[in-house]
Amino acid sequence: MSAGPYNYEYIFKYIIIGDMGVGKSCLLHQFTDKKFMADCPHTIGVEFGTRIIDVAGQKVKLQIWDTAGQERFRAVTRSYYRGAAGALMVYDITRRSTYNHLSSWLTDTRTLTNPSTVIFLIGNKCDLDSADGSQRDVTYEEAKQFADENGLMFVEASAKTGDNVEEAFLETAKKIYQSIQDGRLDLNAAESGVQHKPPQLGSDFTPNKDPCSC
Amino acid sequence: MTGITDSESDASSVSKRLNKILETRVENDTNTLEGLKELSVFFKENTLQSRRNLRSKIEKRSLEINADFLSAFQVVKEKLDSVYNDVKAMNESVQIMTTQLHSTKTHTHRLIEQTLKLQSDAKKISMQQQVAEAFIGQFQLSPEQLALLTDSNISQSFFEALDKVHSIHERCRTLMQSGLRTVALDIMEQMSRYQEAGLDKLYRWAQFHCKGIESIEMSNLLTRAMARLQERPVLFKYVVHEYCISRRAVMVQMFIDALTSGGPGGTPKPIEAHSTDSKRYVGDMLAWLHQAIPNERENILLLLRDCSKEELSKDIDEALSNITEGVCNPLQVRLETVIQQETSPSNLYSVISLLKFYHNIISSVIPGSVLESVFIEQTSACRKQFFSLLEDIVAKMLQDRVEAPPSNLTPAPGVLHLLALLRQVLSVASVTENRQVDIVKIVASVIDPLLQAVSLSAARLTTTDMAVYLLNCFHQMASTLALYEFTDQRLERLQAQSDAQIDTLTSEQASSLVANLNLGPIYTILQDSSDAPLSQIPGMEPECLDSFFGKLEHFLMMPDMLLLPQINYLQSSNHRLEIQRRANEVISAIYRQLYQRIHDPKNMYSNPSHLMPRSPEQVHELLLGLKEPKKNENTSGIISL
Numbered sequence: 108m109s110a111g112p113y114n115y116e117y118i119f120k121y122i123i124i125g126d127m128g129v130g131k132s133c134l135l136h137q138f139t140d141k142k143f144m145a146d147c148p149h150t151i152g153v154e155f156g157t158r159i160i161d162v163a164g165q166k167v168k169l170q171i172w173d174t175a176g177q178e179r180f181r182a183v184t185r186s187y188y189r190g191a192a193g194a195l196m197v198y199d200i201t202r203r204s205t206y207n208h209l210s211s212w213l214t215d216t217r218t219l220t221n222p223s224t225v226i227f228l229i230g231n232k233c234d235l236d237s238a239d240g241s242q243r244d245v246t247y248e249e250a251k252q253f254a255d256e257n258g259l260m261f262v263e264a265s266a267k268t269g270d271n272v273e274e275a276f277l278e279t280a281k282k283i284y285q286s287i288q289d290g291r292l293d294l295n296a297a298e299s300g301v302q303h304k305p306p307q308l309g310s311d312f313t314p315n316k317d318p319c320s321c
Numbered sequence: 322m323t324g325i326t327d328s329e330s331d332a333s334s335v336s337k338r339l340n341k342i343l344e345t346r347v348e349n350d351t352n353t354l355e356g357l358k359e360l361s362v363f364f365k366e367n368t369l370q371s372r373r374n375l376r377s378k379i380e381k382r383s384l385e386i387n388a389d390f391l392s393a394f395q396v397v398k399e400k401l402d403s404v405y406n407d408v409k410a411m412n413e414s415v416q417i418m419t420t421q422l423h424s425t426k427t428h429t430h431r432l433i434e435q436t437l438k439l440q441s442d443a444k445k446i447s448m449q450q451q452v453a454e455a456f457i458g459q460f461q462l463s464p465e466q467l468a469l470l471t472d473s474n475i476s477q478s479f480f481e482a483l484d485k486v487h488s489i490h491e492r493c494r495t496l497m498q499s500g501l502r503t504v505a506l507d508i509m510e511q512m513s514r515y516q517e518a519g520l521d522k523l524y525r526w527a528q529f530h531c532k533g534i535e536s537i538e539m540s541n542l543l544t545r546a547m548a549r550l551q552e553r554p555v556l557f558k559y560v561v562h563e564y565c566i567s568r569r570a571v572m573v574q575m576f577i578d579a580l581t582s583g584g585p586g587g588t589p590k591p592i593e594a595h596s597t598d599s600k601r602y603v604g605d606m607l608a609w610l611h612q613a614i615p616n617e618r619e620n621i622l623l624l625l626r627d628c629s630k631e632e633l634s635k636d637i638d639e640a641l642s643n644i645t646e647g648v649c650n651p652l653q654v655r656l657e658t659v660i661q662q663e664t665s666p667s668n669l670y671s672v673i674s675l676l677k678f679y680h681n682i683i684s685s686v687i688p689g690s691v692l693e694s695v696f697i698e699q700t701s702a703c704r705k706q707f708f709s710l711l712e713d714i715v716a717k718m719l720q721d722r723v724e725a726p727p728s729n730l731t732p733a734p735g736v737l738h739l740l741a742l743l744r745q746v747l748s749v750a751s752v753t754e755n756r757q758v759d760i761v762k763i764v765a766s767v768i769d770p771l772l773q774a775v776s777l778s779a780a781r782l783t784t785t786d787m788a789v790y791l792l793n794c795f796h797q798m799a800s801t802l803a804l805y806e807f808t809d810q811r812l813e814r815l816q817a818q819s820d821a822q823i824d825t826l827t828s829e830q831a832s833s834l835v836a837n838l839n840l841g842p843i844y845t846i847l848q849d850s851s852d853a854p855l856s857q858i859p860g861m862e863p864e865c866l867d868s869f870f871g872k873l874e875h876f877l878m879m880p881d882m883l884l885l886p887q888i889n890y891l892q893s894s895n896h897r898l899e900i901q902r903r904a905n906e907v908i909s910a911i912y913r914q915l916y917q918r919i920h921d922p923k924n925m926y927s928n929p930s931h932l933m934p935r936s937p938e939q940v941h942e943l944l945l946g947l948k949e950p951k952k953n954e955n956t957s958g959i960i961s962l
């Protein structure tokens with residue numbers, strides 16, 4: 108039915124941030140298209156993707172802004188934090204430098220987003236930590252500790268195999284939804300990163316009387 | 322045997338008759354028995370008398386019986402007569418009835434015929450009625466439906482009524498094909514009228530509803546209405562336009578809020594809080610717009626979700642263009658302010674860079690929109706302002722600051738300052754799209770006047786000082802430009818200009834060496850092609866040569882000793898080394914020539930190897946720090962002496 112794609116009650120805005128090459132665009136593609144793009148070009152500025160998900164029985168449309176990690180785009184990408192309901196902060200478990208930069212990414216996120224923005228830490232490329240010949244450069248434990256100390260949610264994921272990719276996006280949405288339920292996130296506030304669509308939308312729609320016959 | 326038989330047959334016939342009589346049984350003759358029984362009634366005594374009288378008695382008795390019978394029959398006859406009379410009367414009545422019946426019958430027959438006829442008529446009529454009702458059902462609206470089309474409410478049933486109008490209109494084609502042209506046309510006209518009225522009402526309703534569309538709250542009635550109105554492009558466009566006007570106002574309000582109020586509790590800060598940081602201010606505004614557009618697209622898709630999707634994308638693009646038109650003015654005013662007030666060319670170029678970046682995005686998201694034209698205009702205004710600012714700064718700097726070269730011949734502070742500025746601008750420009758033209762122009766706007774100024778200020782210096790100073794400046798420029806793309810031509814030109822200065826300095830240095838080593842006269846004589854033995858030419862005597870060899874020995878031990886002091890001011894060690902190398906090559910070449918001539922017997926030196934203990938190779942190695950390439954008689958540099 109044509110009305111299908113429009114049946115959702117909320118729009119959540121996400122940003123994905125982190126050093127260049129950590130796999131931000133791959134994570135987005137894995138989440139929206141369920142595909143791994145092995146030779147994904149560097150992102151120029153920002154890219155945009157959407158997907159409708161189910162959170163506690165409600166349909167939520169995620170509007171995801173994938174930012175470029177290259178330093179030269181920092182001036183552009185910093186402007187996209189504004190009004191994000193969720194921020195996925197990504198590092199590469201095989202490159203310690205990308206982990207070391209997390210605190211600066213976190214500072215940016217804290218100063219440029221709302222206090223209620225949910226920040227989710229993702230250690231990407233965990234597929235490269237295979238039993239034979241691991242390329243791991245950052246242990247799970249230290250990253251977990253960093254996340255705990257800073258009140259972040261955390262998983263290790265792989266955009267290649269799809270491991271934990273759904274979880275990261277969905278858990279973030281759940282947390283945002285909880286914030287709405289608890290009233291911590293004010294939908295009416297400007298730049299909350301969440302848009303509410305009235306629930307009657309689509310519910311009284313009668314599919315059998317197709318008005319498009321004209 | 323025969324005789325016997327005859328006599329036997331006569332006897333048998335008699336006996337037969339006898340037997341018959343014998344066999345006759347009175348008891349079997351009922352008549353006789355009856356008669357005898359009767360007789361016994363009155364014949365009591367069997368006397369002669371009585372036998373004689375019997376006949377008469379029987380006859381008398383017969384008479385009596387007949388008389389009785391007669392009288393009895395008389396009664397019967399009378400009765401019969403009366404029956405006869407009754408029957409006769411009945412017959413007459415029946416006769417009358419029959420005639421009456423007959424006449425009635427003829428009468429009734431007509432009635433029945435009439436009734437039958439009426440009945441069939443009635444049947445026909447009721448059928449016609451059914452047909453008519455069905456026709457009306459198929460080709461007319463019910464009064465309720467008609468009311469739905471014209472009263473002020475819109476409901477689901479309204480759409481059903483409108484559907485019906487539509488289908489009636491469609492059916493009229495069939496009607497027309499079946500020959501009912503006039504009726505069909507009449508009905509079609511009527512339906513068209515209803516449809517117009519219905520759509521007109523729908524249009525007003527939808528327009529009214531779009532007017533107040535504050536949130537994205539959209540009823541299904543509205544989305545259905547839009548689908549209907551799609552049939553009337555003009556009305557459809559009006560409604561979409563009305564919607565756009567509302568959304569436009571909402572979007573402007575949200576933009577202003579983001580600019581002035583920021584997020585909940587002031588985090589993130591309002592965009593205008595950073596208005597002094599042009600890069601951030603403009604970047605935030607443009608990113609905000611970029612992110613607002615998908616939402617507006619979402620909303621309009623929602624409004625038009627029931628519409629047929631063909632050709633809709635153009636309408637959607639137009640609508641988005643229309644909606645985003647509202648923010649154009651506030652955006653433009655702010656951009657203009659930034660462009661006018663920004664005093665740093667590199668910041669200004671950052672703004673250009675942002676405008677170009679977002680122009681690209683906007684032109685793919687809402688091509689041909691007013692917003693896009695704002696980007697085009699502002700980019701060009703910003704570019705203009707940028708170059709004029711850059712030129713002003715360069716001109717001012719060159720006027721005030723490009724003073725006389727410092728005594729150590731390093732580039733004057735003004736030069737360094739401008740090059741730093743160039744570096745800043747280029748580092749921004751080098752990450753901008755379509756940068757080649759701009760980069761070439763930026764480089765030209767700084768380097769061209771700078772070269773001029775530098776040449777002017779160097780003109781007052783001595784040849785050597787000037788060459789050193791220019792080389793230092795060129796070097797500084799080249800090392801600035803080398804970091805960026807699209808500067809190759811510029812670098813080539815600088816290289817050529819540098820080479821000229823290097824040549825100058827090489828010959829200065831070589832001349833200085835020749836003079837300091839007292840090599841001048843020797844060199845002149847060497848070039849002379851006189852046939853006289855060299856040892857006999859004045860100035861070429863071994864004693865004279867000794868003074869040169871002594872100085873040379875000294876020089877070979879400390880090659881830097883005779884370097885012109887200005888050469889040490891060269892900032893590029895490459896330049897320094899090249900000049901030194903090439904000047905030393907000159908000396909090495911002269912030495913080799915001298916060596917060959919002195920060792921030539923015809924020049925009649927008594928002990929050449931005592932006179933010149935060092936081989937040319939040794940000298941070359943000492944002067945140039947490397948073994949002389951074999952058979953390389955490169956004496957370039959001598960020519961300029």
Ligand SMILES: Nc1nc2c(ncn2[C@@H]2O[C@H](COP(=O)(O)OP(=O)(O)OP(=O)(O)O)[C@@H](O)[C@H]2O)c(=O)[nH]1
Pocket residue numbers: 125126127128129130131132133134144145146147148149150151174175176177231232233234235264265266267268
């Ligand atoms: N093995 C492995 N490779 C990955 C994974 N995710 C991404 N990659 C590879 O890492 C490289 C960079 O991925 P991108 O998604 O382009 O990285 P990015 O963070 O978007 O980079 P920028 O756009 O420059 O900021 C690509 O070559 C991917 O193939 C992963 O989970 N496992």
Ligand SMILES: [Mg+2]
Pocket residue numbers: 131132133148149150173174175176
């Ligand atoms: Mg990317």
